[in-house]
Amino acid sequence: MGEDGESTKINHSFLRDYVTEADVISTVEFNQTGDLLATGDKGGRVVIFQRETESKGESEELGESGEYNVYSTFQSHEPDFDYLKSLEIEEKINKIRWLPQQNAAHFLLSTNDKTIKLWKVSERDKRPEGYNLKDEEGRIKDISTVTSLRVPVLKPTDLMVEVRPRRVFANGHTYHVNSISVNSDGETYLSADDLRINMWHLDITDRSFNIVDIKPANMEDLTEVITAAEFHPQHCHLFVYSSSKGTLRLCDMRESALCDRHSKIFEEPEDPGNRSFFSEIISSVSDVKFSHSGRYLLTRDYLTVKVWDLHMEKGPVETYQVHEYLRSRLCSLYENDCIFDKFECVWNSTDSYQIVP
Template sequence: MAGNGGETTWCFSQVKGTLEDDVTEADLISCVEFNHDGELLATGDKGGRVVIFQRDPASKQCVPKKGEYNVYSTFQSHEPEFDYLKSLEIEEKINKIRWLKRKNQAHFLLSTNDKTIKLWKVSERDKRVTGYNTREEGGRPREPARITQLRVPTVRPAELMVEASPRRIFANAHTYHINSISLNSDQETYLSADDLRINLWHLEITDQSFNIVDIKPANMEELTEVITAAEFHPTECNLFVYSSSKGTIRLCDMRAAALCDRHAKLFEEPEDPHARSFFSEIISSISDVKLSNSGRYMMSRDYLGLKVWDLRMETKPVETYPVHEYLRSKLCSLYENDCIFDKFECCWSGDDQRLMTGSYNGFFRVFERGGAATTTTRRSELTLEASRECAARPRQPLRARRVAASAKRKKDEISVDCLDFNKKILHTAWHPHESIIAVAATNNLFIFQDKF
């Protein structure tokens, strides 16, 4: 990997979705998620659709391997609804998708909008049964008088069909908008979180959930923070974390009490009083929290940067990575156009050695861990771009981009005043075993891979 300003070993692999300018709101991608072996990649959009891509078998056989995916299945997961009791429209937008670990030939995933979570079964059918006794080949019932002999139905090959069917619908448990769902390591339970509560579900029970966190005050005027994200520990089924708009992360142990209002650990970085401003509380709000695959570390994303925490040390993060520090001088205008409230996600590489998150202007950041984060070397961070230009250069090394914070800029730098704040990279995902990344840019899904 190269530092900012030169070519990198990251290459463009594919782009999914039309590159046309007339994009409808319903086409905007709202979540991206690889399954546990990386063979499938799912996206959800604001129109309530889920599109599943499957790894191209040929792309795994060539040397070096290619990260190429083909459309596998598309289905409508959620429809727009209306809550007549509250006179409230419920959007069909897919907020999160989470895959279950595969146990048989079928695949299962959870998808959620603001209010309703659904468990989907995605299965293949490449055979058909012929020779029925009681009905014709077209499916019409046969007249009893025409049934003169008994036949043994036969199974014959047929054109492959991928079917997505809803197996469970988990509804009516959240007053506020669902922002997170997370599967437990036991693969039997999962949590769902909204602004003020976290519920625990069993995958087999749709009409009952257990409230495990409730931060709603008796008087809503006393409300000081909301829950922004929640996730189960990858190996310890009794532990989960949730982040808040005040920049804190709480680790809870379900063995301690049925209601986990009292946390086991509180992760919070002390604020520098000299750096405090009107925007301090807004930019310190954590938009995403992700535990590492090993379960030892935790990554949090606030508006301006990434922090890595050791679960054994609550007082301060062990690593800090500025994502777009050059925007600090632009906070006033970002507040006026509401960009300061954008919720960027973050993700770990499969080996926990690299981190990725998004920015503006189609930019996303890849950080390589190692050494003190405060003394970042040229090898340890990259700014890359998901754009039509890189789509025109397949398998060519991407050029690292650089943003000039001041008026003076070098030849290859982009002025901070020229950034397009409508091109937001909010949703990213990393293949669980390989250096393949998926980046959602408006209605397009870009797939990149590291040559090495």
């Protein structure tokens, strides 16, 4: 017991001495199979973890999730500066989204406040040998010394994980990007900031299409901002976005190119008896997720998690209280700005559970 207690102290000391603000994880995302887990941190790094094969087999028998080990680490974003607005752009990773896997390689999108990047993650366990115009060190040979031709061959080598940037989608947002979502068509994705939602094609980096714009002519008339947006998992023409007022708007791109007019709006009537100074702050939806079936929506605000049925707009079908004990401490949380923290939510693979921080 004494040794265990001492080791715990050492671990805590290590964290205090070596873990910096840049190491704090800002977002996490599983790929579609659950075998890879990508995390982004405030330092602009992405760390990918892979579920171990042996642990995977054992965990399936035991009903557990298995053990994840580091698969690859790379620097996704660097700090930047907007000279037109004299603003620093943080390298912090806001969101990560995996693309559906089409071949042996994996692709993921990562974004900070302004720039979205597409990355290719691939494995290489063979290397070519026997070049005609290069020597073993990779230097170009003198052509006059080449007297015969040979066919290069692939020889086994140690497994290497390569991460390469494939696309950079920049200059699409005036305000900070808060969410990205890959469409079910596998060709497009959306990105949202406080006032606009843009749709991008994965092969086109120099332009995007604005599909939602809630910016008023006079900014003094602004009453709400966009907090999150997501495509429907099956229907490529449907998407939903949430607002700081706690409302959800379902939009259909078949109705018009600019979806300022929603198809459905989901909101829960407020009880006047429970209204307080903090009501609007804690009712702001920080995350919204479609269920895998596409029938339900999961939302997260400061104190609750709600499940909405797409066929019933008048209110959620289920409400779960999260950290209810904080309700009596909202004044203190407001003073130290913790009341403005944003939380995410996610469905499990069978839509039977919801996972929240």
